[in-house]
Amino acid sequence: MLKFFPILLAIGYGIFMYRLSAWRTTRELDEKSTELADPKLRALTAQMADVVDITRIKVHIYEIDPVNGLAAPDGRIFITRGFYNKYKENEVTAEEMASVIAHELGHVALGHSRRRMIDFSGQNALRTALAMVLSRFMPGIGPLIANAAMSMLMARLSRSDEYEADAYASALLLKAGIGTNAQKTLFTKLEKLTGANGAAQPAWLLSHPKTAERIAAIEANEAKWGA
Ligand SMILES: [Zn+2]
Numbered sequence: 001m002l003k004f005f006p007i008l009l010a011i012g013y014g015i016f017m018y019r020l021s022a023w024r025t026t027r028e029l030d031e032k033s034t035e036l037a038d039p040k041l042r043a044l045t046a047q048m049a050d051v052v053d054i055t056r057i058k059v060h061i062y063e064i065d066p067v068n069g070l071a072a073p074d075g076r077i078f079i080t081r082g083f084y085n086k087y088k089e090n091e092v093t094a095e096e097m098a099s100v101i102a103h104e105l106g107h108v109a110l111g112h113s114r115r116r117m118i119d120f121s122g123q124n125a126l127r128t129a130l131a132m133v134l135s136r137f138m139p140g141i142g143p144l145i146a147n148a149a150m151s152m153l154m155a156r157l158s159r160s161d162e163y164e165a166d167a168y169a170s171a172l173l174l175k176a177g178i179g180t181n182a183q184k185t186l187f188t189k190l191e192k193l194t195g196a197n198g199a200a201q202p203a204w205l206l207s208h209p210k211t212a213e214r215i216a217a218i219e220a221n222e223a224k225w226g227a
Contacts, residue, residue, distance in 0.1 A: 010129035022073050029072055033060040036079065041087075044098040047176040048105070059101055067190070069100040071113035077104045092189065095182035099169055102183075106168030112161045126150060163217055170218050174227050180218055187211045 036042070036059040045057040058076065062068075065082040072078065079100065086092040107113045127150045135142030170180045191211060221227075 006132055007129055010132055014126055014129065025072065026074060029060070029062060029076070029078065032063040033078060034063075035059070036061055036084075038084075038087075038094075040094045041097055041101075044094055044176075044178060045101060047178065048098065048102060048172055051172055051175045052105075052109075057101065057105060069104050071104040071107040073114050075108045075113065077101060077108065092186065093182060095178055096186040096189070098178055099173060099180075099183040099186055102169035102172045103165045105172065106165035107161065109168060110161075110164055112165065115157075162214070166214055166218060167221050170221050171225070174222075174225070180222060180227070184215050184218060187215055 041059070045059060049055065049057045060076060060078045061081055061084050062070070062078040063081050066080060067083045067086060068080045069083060070078050079097065083092070083097075083100070087094065087097050127146055130150065131143035131146035133142075134146050138145065166183070169183060173180050173183060188211060
């Protein structure tokens with residue numbers, strides 16, 4: 001029993017860090033956000049809400065500069081102030097903003113946003129636990145293998161999440177009568193929009209499929225659906 005103690009400790013630490021990080025994220029978002037009130041965007045989100053049969057898609061503005069959109073673990077959808085400003089400055093259209101909201105809604109509906117927390121919080125603890133287990137069998141290189149395995153797993157999970165959220169968004173945008181064109185034009189704009197601020201990559205570009213591949217995937221879905 002005693003020999004499993006370090007592993008249990010690492011798992012316990014992982015759960016604790018996950019909880020702490022979920023709580024911190026929620027508090028940070030509560031303190032730094034307001035509800036989106038733009039009439040044009042509200043009209044578009046109302047069209048999408050009709051399709052999924054919910055009263056309203058609540059969207060919040062998160063007061064940070066980097067251009068980004070995110071789905072919180074509690075299911076709330078956020079657009080950053082930096083992104084909203086691009087819309088206000090007419091660099092991004094209302095339909096393109098709607099495509100981001102649809103994508104984030106996809107992460108919520110498909111249960112990614114909860115699991116994604118493990119990406120930033122529990123990941124290190126999982127690495128530690130795995131490294132401990134592996135180093136019992138392979139002293140020295142165990143931790144290296146654990147690291148590589150975790151990185152590959154996380155990259156794969158987030159890549160498939162992005163494609164799934166994109167597909168969800170395409171279906172929703174088509175049914176809501178908004179269409180997928182904005183979804184595709186935004187991808188090409190994003191590289192330019194975030195280019196000046198290379199460090200701040202949007203979540204849906206970070207370690208994720210390339211723009212061209214994502215557009216191709218959307219078009220493949222459209223062909224499949226006969227849209
Ligand atoms: Zn995403």
